[in-house]
Amino acid sequence: MTDEFIDETERAARVAEYKRAIEAIALVSHDPVPHELLAQLLEQPTALVEQWCDELAGIYRQENHGFRLVRVAGGIRYQTADDLTPYVERFLLHDQRARLSGAALETLAIVAYKQPISRAQVAAIRGVDPDGVLRTLQARGYIDEIGRDDGPGQAILFGTTDSFLEKLGLESVDDLPAIAEFIPGPDVVEALEHGLRVTPEIDVTTAGPQQDD
Template identity: 35%
Template structure:
């Protein structure tokens, strides 16, 4: 693989690794090149970010590399965080939120069994929006994380307790559980999300 392509792959891996970051050893293993080569390519990326007027940079903390924003732009990032988000939640996030609200505490695997698809991203979205949180670990193999709604969820929807959630009708036995949960949730709260 040519050097420019490897540099692009490293950049993508740094981005994809998110907050966890990635080590020199991991990069070397993934690219199947020496650590020295990876180190040289990271130095080139750092130089590019510093000299091309870019908004990102690479930092190294405890032997882990991270792609991050430049501190001199922090005022703009603060403004972004202060700006109310006008984006609506995805169908997947709404379904996942409905399932968690009605079945909590629940593991990601249990959510995926109900939805029939992977649910990593919707759960992360809900955590990022502070509607869901990890509340413990299931006492089973692997001790999977348990997720539940939180105080912000109640506040967001104007509820004082989970007992105020509309009950699931018993006459919908022929419909899929996830569909029941999501439909009822949408009926009650879709207007709230539409106003975000």
């Protein structure tokens, strides 16, 4: 057995150990783990760590596991396979934690697509005072104060957080679907207007002046 073969075998064993370490760290971490942090822990170049993460992700996909190793919010984490969502949702139905209201979801969408945005701007879009909802979203960790407006009063500006990206399985806000996808076309709007239009019916027999009894 040549020295070259021994060196290659040892290298393969070390790489296998590094990959196992990546799996272990990602498994116990509550938040997505940045590649840079993994590189520090393994004492290996970041480029190699990214390559090993991609190789692990490829193996999971190829072997059709029920989980994936994905890039989310600037790091990696495990999450369930997309096609198993119905089963996971059934399991999560047992989760009794309070869910976001419709108003909160609407406000969160406004912040996500219009950030950085002030409280007054959110109010102008929604037509109602958003203070309570903004406090709820901030307490849940989905939005936070990210700056101040340059205008008079220097209003607080809100934006989404890494926790928001993690919940949605996104690496950055640039991965949000185009808002145009949620806007109906002119033909749909016209059909809706036609369906909602009401023509008042006039009873000609009682169309004259009415007198109280």
